[in-house]
Amino acid sequence: xxxxxxxxxxxxxxxxxxxxxxxVVTAKGSMIELKSGAKVIDAISSWWCKSLGHGHxxxxxxxxxxxxxxxxxxxxxxxxxxxxxxSEKLSQLTSSLSKVFFASEGSxxxxxxxxxxxxxxxxxxxNHRHLFVALENGYHGETVGAMSVSDLGLYxxxxxxxxxxxxxxxxxxxxxxxxxxxxxxxQTHWQMIEKQLTPLxxxxxxxxxxxxxxxxxxxxxxxxxxxRRLRAWTRKHTIHLIADEIMTGIGRTGKMLACHHADIExxxxxxAKGLTSGWLPLSAVVxxxxxxxxxxxxxxxxxxFLHSHTHSGNALAASVALETLKIMExxxxxxxxxxxxxxxxxxxxxxxxxxxxxxxxRGIGAMVAADLISDDxxxxxxxxxxxxxxxxxxxxxxxxxxxxxLPPLNIDEVTLMRLKDITERAILLT
Ligand SMILES: Cc1ncc(COP(=O)(O)O)c(C=O)c1O
Numbered sequence: 457x458x459x460x461x462x463x464x465x466x467x468x469x470x471x472x473x474x475x476x477x478x479x480v481v482t483a484k485g486s487m488i489e490l491k492s493g494a495k496v497i498d499a500i501s502s503w504w505c506k507s508l509g510h511g512h513x514x515x516x517x518x519x520x521x522x523x524x525x526x527x528x529x530x531x532x533x534x535x536x537x538x539x540x541x542x543s544e545k546l547s548q549l550t551s552s553l554s555k556v557f558f559a560s561e562g563s564x565x566x567x568x569x570x571x572x573x574x575x576x577x578x579x580x581x582x583n584h585r586h587l588f589v590a591l592e593n594g595y596h597g598e599t600v601g602a603m604s605v606s607d608l609g610l611y612x613x614x615x616x617x618x619x620x621x622x623x624x625x626x627x628x629x630x631x632x633x634x635x636x637x638x639x640x641x642x643q644t645h646w647q648m649i650e651k652q653l654t655p656l657x658x659x660x661x662x663x664x665x666x667x668x669x670x671x672x673x674x675x676x677x678x679x680x681x682x683x684r685r686l687r688a689w690t691r692k693h694t695i696h697l698i699a700d701e702i703m704t705g706i707g708r709t710g711k712m713l714a715c716h717h718a719d720i721e722x723x724x725x726x727x728a729k730g731l732t733s734g735w736l737p738l739s740a741v742v743x744x745x746x747x748x749x750x751x752x753x754x755x756x757x758x759x760x761f762l763h764s765h766t767h768s769g770n771a772l773a774a775s776v777a778l779e780t781l782k783i784m785e786x787x788x789x790x791x792x793x794x795x796x797x798x799x800x801x802x803x804x805x806x807x808x809x810x811x812x813x814x815x816x817x818r819g820i821g822a823m824v825a826a827d828l829i830s831d832d833x834x835x836x837x838x839x840x841x842x843x844x845x846x847x848x849x850x851x852x853x854x855x856x857x858x859x860x861x862l863p864p865l866n867i868d869e870v871t872l873m874r875l876k877d878i879t880e881r882a883i884l885l886t
Contacts, residue, residue: 475843478851483510486867488851497850497875499861504671504703505734507780507789509864514783515735515776522775531558531769539769542778546742549712550721555748557741557761558769562702562728563597565739566664568763569724570601572743573662573696576750579759585661585695588622589653595672596664596700605664608672625652629679632818633801634717642679649682653689662696662723667714668820671703675825675860677818683718696723696747702739706730707784707865710794710821723747730865733780738773793822793865796872800824800861803876811883814859822867825860828883837886845882850875852882859883 458472479491486509488496498506508515522538531539543556557572559565570588577585588605595611596602603612604619612619627649629642638645653660667683670676690697699722704714708730711717715725724747728739753759767773783789801819804826808814814826830837838854845852852859861875 471839475846478846485509485511486864486871495849496846497863497871497878499845499850499852499863499875499879501730501862501864502734503729504708504862505729505732507706507708507730507865508733508783509866512733512783515733515779518775518779519735519772522772525771527772528767528770532764536771538771538774538778542774542781545778545781546727546740549742550715550725552721552744553725553742554745555743557743557763558774559739559741559765560737560767560770560773561597562700562726562739563599563602564765565702565726565728565741566596566602566605566698566700567599568741569698569726569743570605570662570664571763572724572741572747572751572761573698575761576747577661579750585659587656587659587661589656589660589663590622590624591628591665591670591678592624592626593628593670593673593676594624594664594666595670596666597702606672611672623652623656625649627652628676629682630676631679632677632816634680634820636679638679638681640679640681642681642685645679646682646685649685650689657693657695660693660695662698663690664698664700666700666702667704667722668709668717669704669714669823672855674827674855674858675818675823675862677820680718683715684720687718687720687722690723698722698724698726700726702726702728703730706780707790707793708821708823708862710790710797712784712790731780732773732776735776735780736770736773737767738770738777787866789865796865796867797821797824799869799872803872804861804879807876807880807883810880813883822865823860823862825858828854828857828859830857840886841882844885845878848878848882850878850882852879 481491482489486498488498546556547554590605592607595606595608600618605622607624627645629638629645631638699715705727725742732738751759751761801824804824805817808817813829815829817826828837838857842852842854
């Protein structure tokens with residue numbers, strides 16, 4: 457039995473007996489430096505959040521500037537220039553979402569969007585719409601509400617007595633890249649999807665999606681046309697669309713928001729992770745004034761949205777988020793992502809050709825993935841590759857047998873080439 461006092465997240469603790477935790481001393485850019493002196497590439501941006509890499513000097517300075525003023529003051533009943541500027545910047549991400557509600561983790565943002573959708577219906581006297589619909593293979597977090605609309609049994613099954621009923625839509629038009637004809641037109645899939653939605657249309661309060669890229673469900677990309685059609689269908693039936701951009705938002709797919717691939721805007725936009733470039737926990741729900749106004753009345757009307765988290769709008773986190781958004785703009789990070797993404801996709805395809813052990817190579821923006829070919833379903837092949845890659849100098853952390861790279865958006869070419877080499881060797885040595 458392991459003697460460490462730490463109960464690690466999303467891990468089987470027994471694995472640590474032979475696969476020891478890496479002792480981190482420092483981290484810079486895309487690299488994590490270990491006590492042993494080894495340097496390891498953070499190929500998954502530390503759970504998809506370190507979008508501008510580790511220790512970015514501008515983010516560090518922004519944090520220090522804020523720290524010298526104050527670190528945290530309750531957000532209810534107060535305001536400060538940082539949170540105001542951040543809210544303004546977030547409201548400029550879309551043309552229709554102008555109000556921002558802050559929380560800490562991504563999962564909390566999901567809970568908030570769902571609560572707001574339901575609460576708004578109740579205030580409006582619409583008591584029939586309380587069903588949430590999600591996409592098959594979707595993932596929205598680990599809290600009870602977020603799990604209830606997630607479709608991954610691995611994470612949710614042990615807690616099924618706690619979860620509320622939701623529906624998930626199947627027959628998604630998955631693509632491997634945006635050149636696939638399905639990317640532009642998914643009419644045939646849509647017909648099957650619409651058939652599933654139509655009988656539920658008067659019961660649904662909101663449809664929740666990870667726009668374009670489903671992360672925990674195995675890094676699957678689906679047609680932008682589905683998002684476009686879903687937006688039109690939800691508008692027609694006055695159903696809210698919740699865009700969970702917790703992983704995809706702030707540049708990951710090559711646009712500031714993945715919704716922009718379909719030229720649509722949701723009713724609730726949920727952001728976290730890359731919002732602070734993974735420096736501090738901060739999440740946000742951005743919504744239109746029309747929904748905000750539903751809650752706006754005299755206190756005695758009982759319409760207030762009485763949801764709070766202690767660190768809602770934490771000033772240190774807000775200062776880093778504000779600077780992250782400025783860097784994204786000033787350094788044209790989305791353009792860089794599109795260039796880097798092409799190289800990443802080519803590299804993964806080359807590994808697939810060379811090793812003959814990968815299938816289904818796919819990518820969008822700064823994310824590329826492929827599935828390990830395995831003839832033994834009991835073998836934890838992804839885990840074996842993971843261990844080998846760490847030994848060789850890259851933190852990969854596959855999802856089952858899906859290998860993926862989701863590095864800092866500003867990863868340099870040399871590091872990317874090294875990542876390719878390590879991944880290839882790790883596969884060949886397993
Ligand atoms: C799409 C998506 N939604 C929600 C979450 C939950 O965010 P958090 O872990 O910050 O609660 C995640 C986390 O991986 C995610 O990928």
